Amino acid sequence: xxxxxxxxxxxxxxxxxxxxxxxxxxxxxxxxxxxxxxxxxxxxxxxxxxxxxxxxxxxxxxxxxxxxxxxxxxxxxxxxxxxxxxxxxxxxxxxxxxxxxxxxxxxxxxxxxxxxxxxxxxxxxxxxxxxxxxxxxxxxxxxxxxxxxxxxxxxxxxxxxxxxxxxxxxxxxxxxxxxxxxxxxxxxxxxxxxxxxxxxxxxxxxxxxxxxxxxxxxx
Numbered sequence: 001x002x003x004x005x006x007x008x009x010x011x012x013x014x015x016x017x018x019x020x021x022x023x024x025x026x027x028x029x030x031x032x033x034x035x036x037x038x039x040x041x042x043x044x045x046x047x048x049x050x051x052x053x054x055x056x057x058x059x060x061x062x063x064x065x066x067x068x069x070x071x072x073x074x075x076x077x078x079x080x081x082x083x084x085x086x087x088x089x090x091x092x093x094x095x096x097x098x099x100x101x102x103x104x105x106x107x108x109x110x111x112x113x114x115x116x117x118x119x120x121x122x123x124x125x126x127x128x129x130x131x132x133x134x135x136x137x138x139x140x141x142x143x144x145x146x147x148x149x150x151x152x153x154x155x156x157x158x159x160x161x162x163x164x165x166x167x168x169x170x171x172x173x174x175x176x177x178x179x180x181x182x183x184x185x186x187x188x189x190x191x192x193x194x195x196x197x198x199x200x201x202x203x204x205x206x207x208x209x210x211x212x213x214x215x216x217x218x219x
Contacts, residue, residue, distance in 0.1 A: 003043045009037035014039055067169070080189070096120060101151060121156050121217040123149040127196065129214045139210065141201040145217075147191040155181065155189040156217035158199070165211035174218065175201060 001054050003018075005028040024040040095098055097114045104115055129143035141160060147153055155177035162171040177189040179201040187192055191197055 001043055001045055001176075003039040003041075004029065005035060005149060006037040008033040012039070014043075022152060064149050066214070098150065118150055118151040118153040119156070119219050120153060121154070121219060123147065124156065124191075124217055129215065131210070133210075135205075137205050139203050140207050141213075141215070142198065142201065143200075143215070144196055144198050145191075146196045147193055149195055152190045152192045155191055155197075156219060158215060159203075159218055160215045161213060161216065162208075163207060163212040164208055167212065168204070170208050171206055182195065 001014055001016070002079075003014055003026070004010065005012060008028060008030055010028060010030045010033065012026065013030055018026055019039060022039075025036055026039045028037065041045045058145055068086070095104055096119060101115070103119065108115055125146050125148055126163065127144040131139060131141045131143075134140050135156055157177070158175040158180055160173055161169045164170050179196075180201050181189060
């Protein structure tokens with residue numbers, strides 16, 4: 001193949017290997033010139049450069065450099081910085097935010113991380129509850145709860161308060177999930193979205209007559 005120096009206009013003979021090694025740039029062979037020029041600007045298969053051929057890439061499909069996922073790396077770095085900033089300002093409350101949690105779950109899929117268990121007692125509703133006397137020695141508390149959250153969440157603590165006939169509290173206790181769930185239940189006691197669960201407690205009957213009760217869930 002032939003090309004012409006863009007400085008001195010001297011006709012030059014070049015090879016594919018030279019073009020590939022210099023990425024199209026060659027040095028003029030004329031001693032008084034020695035200019036470095038782009039040989040692809042005027043190149044031909046013959047020494048007649050009046051009709052130059054179109055230039056193409058000299059890399060075959062097999063020789064093309066693989067594309068690097070710089071955009072993916074940049075996105076992960078950006079998400080990491082954003083996550084760090086939000087964590088700094090929001091702390092442990094951020095993974096418990098139902099707005100941000102779906103995005104954090106997707107983010108953790110890339111980093112193979114694990115979010116803390118979701119807890120929001122406001123998204124637990126009580127379908128029914130009852131406190132009944134079994135014998136003179138025992139009373140039973142039972143309830144059916146439903147998880148209205150979009151995520152599985154941990155069973156909450158249960159605070160049960162007993163009232164006398166005047167409506168005044170005389171006994172109170174906080175129960176852990178393993179206290180009111182069946183013994184065969186496996187930790188960490190997670191309740192799936194839209195799932196319902198029955199909880200029950202068997203308590204020693206107090207000396208004071210029970211006139212009523214209240215209960216609430218706590219984190």
